Amino acid sequence: AELRGWNIHVEDYPVSIAMESFMAEVAEKTGGEVTGKIYHNGVLGSQPDAIEQIRLGVIDFGEFSLGPMGQSIPETNVVSLPFIFKSIPQMYKLMDGEVGEAIGKGMIAKGIVPLGWYDAGARSFYNSVRPINAPSDVEGLKVRVMSNDLFVGMVESMNGNATPMAFGEVYQSIKTGVVDGAENNPPSYESTNHFEVAQYYSLTEHLIIPECLCMSLKTWEKMTPEQQAILKEAGQTSANLQRELWQAREAASMDKVQAGGTTVNKIADKAPFQEAMAPVYDQFLAANPDLVSLVNMIRSAD
Amino acid sequence: MGLTILLLVFGLLVVVGMPVAFAMGIAAASAFWYEGFPMLITFQRATAGVSVFSLLAIPFFVFAGELMLHGGIASRLVKLASALVGHLKGGLAMVNIFSSMLFGGISGSAVADISALGSLLIPVMKERGYRPDFAVNVTVTSSIAGIVIPPSHNMIIFAVAAGGGISVSKLFLAGVIPGILMCVCLAIAAYILSVKHKYPAEPFPGWGEVGRSAADAIPGFITAVIIVGGTLSGVFTVTESGAFGALYALLLTKFYYRSLTWDAFVRAATGAVRTTAMVMILIAFASSFAYLLALYQVPAKLSDLLVSISDNPIIILLMINVILLMLGMIMDMAALILICTPIFLPIAKGLGMDPTQFGIMMLVNLGLGLCTPPVGTCLFVGCAVGKVKIEEALKSIWPFYLAILLALILVTYVPAVSLWLPSLLG
Amino acid sequence: MVGQSSKFLKLQSALDAISRACIIVASVALVILVATFGWLVFGRYVLNATPTWVEQLALLLICYIAFLGAAAGIKEDTHLGVTLFRDMVPTVLQKILIVLIDLTLAAFGAIMLIAGITLMKFGWATLLPMLDIPESFRTLAITSCGGLIFLFAGARGVLRILTFSDWQPSPHELDT
Ligand code: NA
Ligand code: NA
Numbered sequence: 001a002e003l004r005g006w007n008i009h010v011e012d013y014p015v016s017i018a019m020e021s022f023m024a025e026v027a028e029k030t031g032g033e034v035t036g037k038i039y040h041n042g043v044l045g046s047q048p049d050a051i052e053q054i055r056l057g058v059i060d061f062g063e064f065s066l067g068p069m070g071q072s073i074p075e076t077n078v079v080s081l082p083f084i085f086k087s088i089p090q091m092y093k094l095m096d097g098e099v100g101e102a103i104g105k106g107m108i109a110k111g112i113v114p115l116g117w118y119d120a121g122a123r124s125f126y127n128s129v130r131p132i133n134a135p136s137d138v139e140g141l142k143v144r145v146m147s148n149d150l151f152v153g154m155v156e157s158m159n160g161n162a163t164p165m166a167f168g169e170v171y172q173s174i175k176t177g178v179v180d181g182a183e184n185n186p187p188s189y190e191s192t193n194h195f196e197v198a199q200y201y202s203l204t205e206h207l208i209i210p211e212c213l214c215m216s217l218k219t220w221e222k223m224t225p226e227q228q229a230i231l232k233e234a235g236q237t238s239a240n241l242q243r244e245l246w247q248a249r250e251a252a253s254m255d256k257v258q259a260g261g262t263t264v265n266k267i268a269d270k271a272p273f274q275e276a277m278a279p280v281y282d283q284f285l286a287a288n289p290d291l292v293s294l295v296n297m298i299r300s301a302d
Numbered sequence: 303m304g305l306t307i308l309l310l311v312f313g314l315l316v317v318v319g320m321p322v323a324f325a326m327g328i329a330a331a332s333a334f335w336y337e338g339f340p341m342l343i344t345f346q347r348a349t350a351g352v353s354v355f356s357l358l359a360i361p362f363f364v365f366a367g368e369l370m371l372h373g374g375i376a377s378r379l380v381k382l383a384s385a386l387v388g389h390l391k392g393g394l395a396m397v398n399i400f401s402s403m404l405f406g407g408i409s410g411s412a413v414a415d416i417s418a419l420g421s422l423l424i425p426v427m428k429e430r431g432y433r434p435d436f437a438v439n440v441t442v443t444s445s446i447a448g449i450v451i452p453p454s455h456n457m458i459i460f461a462v463a464a465g466g467g468i469s470v471s472k473l474f475l476a477g478v479i480p481g482i483l484m485c486v487c488l489a490i491a492a493y494i495l496s497v498k499h500k501y502p503a504e505p506f507p508g509w510g511e512v513g514r515s516a517a518d519a520i521p522g523f524i525t526a527v528i529i530v531g532g533t534l535s536g537v538f539t540v541t542e543s544g545a546f547g548a549l550y551a552l553l554l555t556k557f558y559y560r561s562l563t564w565d566a567f568v569r570a571a572t573g574a575v576r577t578t579a580m581v582m583i584l585i586a587f588a589s590s591f592a593y594l595l596a597l598y599q600v601p602a603k604l605s606d607l608l609v610s611i612s613d614n615p616i617i618i619l620l621m622i623n624v625i626l627l628m629l630g631m632i633m634d635m636a637a638l639i640l641i642c643t644p645i646f647l648p649i650a651k652g653l654g655m656d657p658t659q660f661g662i663m664m665l666v667n668l669g670l671g672l673c674t675p676p677v678g679t680c681l682f683v684g685c686a687v688g689k690v691k692i693e694e695a696l697k698s699i700w701p702f703y704l705a706i707l708l709a710l711i712l713v714t715y716v717p718a719v720s721l722w723l724p725s726l727l728g
Numbered sequence: 729m730v731g732q733s734s735k736f737l738k739l740q741s742a743l744d745a746i747s748r749a750c751i752i753v754a755s756v757a758l759v760i761l762v763a764t765f766g767w768l769v770f771g772r773y774v775l776n777a778t779p780t781w782v783e784q785l786a787l788l789l790i791c792y793i794a795f796l797g798a799a800a801g802i803k804e805d806t807h808l809g810v811t812l813f814r815d816m817v818p819t820v821l822q823k824i825l826i827v828l829i830d831l832t833l834a835a836f837g838a839i840m841l842i843a844g845i846t847l848m849k850f851g852w853a854t855l856l857p858m859l860d861i862p863e864s865f866r867t868l869a870i871t872s873c874g875g876l877i878f879l880f881a882g883a884r885g886v887l888r889i890l891t892f893s894d895w896q897p898s899p900h901e902l903d904t
Pocket of ligand 1: 419440
């Protein structure tokens with residue numbers, strides 16, 4: 001069968017390359033029984049739409065951020081908690097292990113089978129006003145965030161002015177001062193040219209939200225056990241490839257924004273930021289009591 | 303096969319007179335059914351197509367335009383135009399064109415322009431000895447300048463159809479000169495015809511009258527300044543500036559001009575809802591339709607075809623324009639922007655054309671389609687307002703077609719026409 | 729243009745009332761939309777606290793404006809179509825085509841209604857961001873649109889069949 005794959009990124013993005021290599025490996029190992037075509041550039045719809053489509057079996061596989069999945073799959077929301085992972089390597093380790101297992105269970109219950117965890121780096125704040133070194137530096141800044149209670153709560157708990165806004169409006173809005181800044185990973189900060197208008201990039205690394213190569217449960221159930229094993233294996237191989245490509249891409253983006261005159265600052269002590277997030281965690285855990293053990297599993301890991 | 307079903311069902315339904323929006327929806331549903339997709343994907347795509355943040359500017363622009371229309375701004379603009387250009391040869395034709403330039407800067411809707419200005423000006427023109435077909439043709443062709451002069455909800459539709467990444471404020475700026483250029487070309491055509499038919503010039507009312515009518519019209523014109531200026535200066539996003547334009551128009555017509563009655567307000571709101579819904583339902587089912595076009599890789603295939611015919615950019619752009627003109631003869635603007643942008647924009651980009659310039663070119667081109675038979679909304683409305691038979695109007699419309707074609711050629715092949723102003727102020 | 733008997737007229741005026749109600753609800757949604765954006769800008773500049781629900785509420789309201797307005801447009805027959813080719817065939821054939829279009833639209837409306845209900849069930853556990861209400865409230869717009877189109881186009885089609893010799897195909901009138 002020829003599978004249909006959804007991808008929002010351009011053809012030469014790390015995710016896109018890894019997806020193509022995934023499909024090539026699957027085609028080869030199944031002897032051409034399972035092949036696929038990947039529709040890049042989001043021509044088959046935006047991310048929330050595509051998540052719905054994969055659940056309905058309209059598209060067979062795709063690569064999603066766990067962020068927008070949170071609206072329909074509460075388990076995936078756990079990784080949208082600020083500062084929940086200590087580092088990218090820790091995220092790899094936990095997602096490839098029992099944390100990924102637990103989140104994956106929640107996804108399968110909603111019709112999505114994870115095949116491999118991809119890297120989307122760490123998101124940090126950027127703005128056109130001042131470098132951020134402490135939570136108090138966020139105070140009063142108009143910061144664009146994705147439409148999600150957690151991200152709004154994160155900025156508000158530092159007394160910032162959280163402003164949900166369509167992604168496409170952000171560049172012009174920073175440029176003209178409708179908002180002061182936003183937050184994102186280095187490749188997005190660079191490729192959207194936001195670095196031209198928001199010159200302070202402060203490496204708060206507050207959100208490490210993994211992405212997922214996944215398959216529609218409806219498609220998955222049509223596969224033989226051997227094909228399923230091949231898909232899982234190819235998913236993991238492609239995840240390893242994507243992580244490597246991502247690291248390289250991230251470094252290239254950092255070089256480019258610094259050459260473009262951006263002031264990048266590391267955060268000497270992240271503890272005050274983490275402490276400021278207490279209300280976000282309290283509210284989330286109060287609203288999702290059955291996720292307490294999963295949150296604790298991640299937070300207590302080293 | 304799926305693609306054949308999609309296009310065949312669509313074509314058949316359009317030919318028998320099914321509203322275009324639903325022809326797209328039904329064609330998409332048929333193709334989804336053929337592909338074995340769950341039927342509800344048609345409607346998931348349709349809902350997703352409408353829930354797009356940048357589209358929110360459309361109801362705002364339309365509402366602001368309706369408020370100005372029902373709140374008495376059109377007559378004030380005509381008065382100002384009369385005072386300024388009425389004394390030229392063929393004075394009322396010049397007034398007609400100049401009013402459209404001003405009105406287009408507020409409403410961005412050609413049909414609103416024709417019904418507002420046409421009902422004011424065509425009877426007066428007939429009275430002063432202008433041939434009815436001439437009066438209608440001037441009204442109809444000049445109304446499409448309003449599509450290109452900012453603000454314009456069709457620019458929003460283009461920006462959305464292009465898949466984001468195109469700045470609406472840049473499109474706004476890029477439309478100014480082409481819009482004025484269209485009006486100048488039309489004015490020249492009207493001037494030549496006026497000399498030939500010995501149409502009269504009106505007496506100049508004196509600078510005092512110019513000043514008074516300007517003072518009366520300028521507060522209305524500020525609606526456009528708020529929308530465009532608010533966006534450019536960064537006080538508002540495009541969407542917010544649309545909302546503020548509507549709020550300002552409401553307060554102005556209610557408290558300053560005092561011409562907005564409750565009835566007029568209700569007419570403006572319901573009128574805005576009707577227009578918005580008509581555009582939005584097209585956008586909704588166009589997104590189901592476009593999903594399938596993407597799935598069948600139509601843009602890439604068509605692009606390969608065009609490029610295989612010629613690799614000369616001038617020829618390819620000419621072909622794109624001819625295709626758009628032919629499609630524009632049988633279909634309406636919004637639907638064509640939505641269907642054709644994903645197909646032709648990548649080709650134009652491949653030729654090194656700026657997407658903003660491509661957008662303006664497309665708007666001018668499809669605007670001409672609104673004045674051409676067999677399907678020309680503007681032509682139909684203009685003939686209805688001016689009580690002229692369509693055949694009658696068509697006999698003498700060609701000089702105006704030539705004028706717009708000239709503007710189209712300049713927009714297509716001279717990037718500076720659209721890109722100079724944005725480069726200056728962007 | 730359709731049906732003269734009092735039963736038909738009663739049905740007609742009921743359908744008119746429903747279609748007017750659609751336009752009124754959509755107009756109120758439009759006014760709310762303008763007002764919330766005023767509040768959004770006021771909040772961002774004056775309170776320095778942007779109301780975070782405006783964006784998502786607006787995306788919800790626009791669905792109702794679009795789909796309720798479109799349903800009323802079916803009743804009022806204001807959607808843009810190409811009637812040129814139809815106008816060229818003999819009158820009887822024109823009338824048959826017009827009835828077929830009504831019935832096709834009604835069938836499409838029914839499919840829209842059923843698919844909409846399925847979408848609503850499917851989206852019940854997905855929350856709209858920032859509003860924290862089920863996604864089904866968004867799909868309710870297209871679901872009602874389907875039901876209304878089924879009603880408007882279906883009733884008109886049936887009335888046109890029942891009174892087939894009493895009406896004339898009129899050239900498509902544009903909403904000016
Ligand atoms: Na005019
Ligand atoms: Na036309």
